[in-house]
Amino acid sequence: MAEAFSGGCGCGAIRFVCSAQPLAIFNCHCRDCQKASGAPFISAMAVPSAAVTITGQPKYHSVRSDSGNTMSRGFCAECGSSLFARISGRADAIGINLTSLDDPNRYHPTMDIWTSSALGWVHMDPSLHKLAKGPPPH
Numbered sequence: 001m002a003e004a005f006s007g008g009c010g011c012g013a014i015r016f017v018c019s020a021q022p023l024a025i026f027n028c029h030c031r032d033c034q035k036a037s038g039a040p041f042i043s044a045m046a047v048p049s050a051a052v053t054i055t056g057q058p059k060y061h062s063v064r065s066d067s068g069n070t071m072s073r074g075f076c077a078e079c080g081s082s083l084f085a086r087i088s089g090r091a092d093a094i095g096i097n098l099t100s101l102d103d104p105n106r107y108h109p110t111m112d113i114w115t116s117s118a119l120g121w122v123h124m125d126p127s128l129h130k131l132a133k134g135p136p137p138h
C-alpha cells in the first residue's frame with residue numbers, strides 16, 4: 001500500500017504510517033479533548049483503522065464518552081505526546097492528532113465540533129462548518 005502520511009510522538013518511541021486519506025478532519029472542542037491534550041482543542045483526523053500501522057507501544061486511557069461509547073486515547077508513555085483516539089462503536093476508524101504528523105500542515109481541519117464547550121478566548125475560523133456537539137468522533 002502506498003504511504004499517504006506518517007508521524008509519531010515527540011521522542012520517537014512511537015511511529016505510524018497511514019496508507020489512506022482522511023475520512024474527516026476536525027477541531028474538537030469537547031472537554032475531554034481539552035483535558036487529554038492540555039490545549040484548548042484537538043485537531044485530528046479520522047482514518048480507516050486498517051490503513052494505519054503503528055510501531056511502538058502507545059498507552060491507552062479509556063473514558064466513557066457522552067454517547068455511551070468507550071473512548072480510548074493513545075499516548076506515548078515516555079514523552080506524553082497525545083496521538084490516537086479509538087471509540088468502541090467505531091472499530092473501523094481511528095483518530096490521529098494532526099500535530100503528530102511529520103508534515104502537520106498537510107491536512108487542514110474542515111469543521112469545528114463540540115463548539116458548545118469551546119473556550120471563550122479561542123478564535124475559530126468562521127469559514128469552517130460548526131457543530132455544537134459531535135460527531136465525529138464521539
Ligand SMILES: [Zn+2]
Pocket residue numbers: 009010011012013014076077078079080081
Ligand atoms: Zn514519545
Ligand SMILES: [Zn+2]
Pocket residue numbers: 028029030031032033034042114
Ligand atoms: Zn473531543
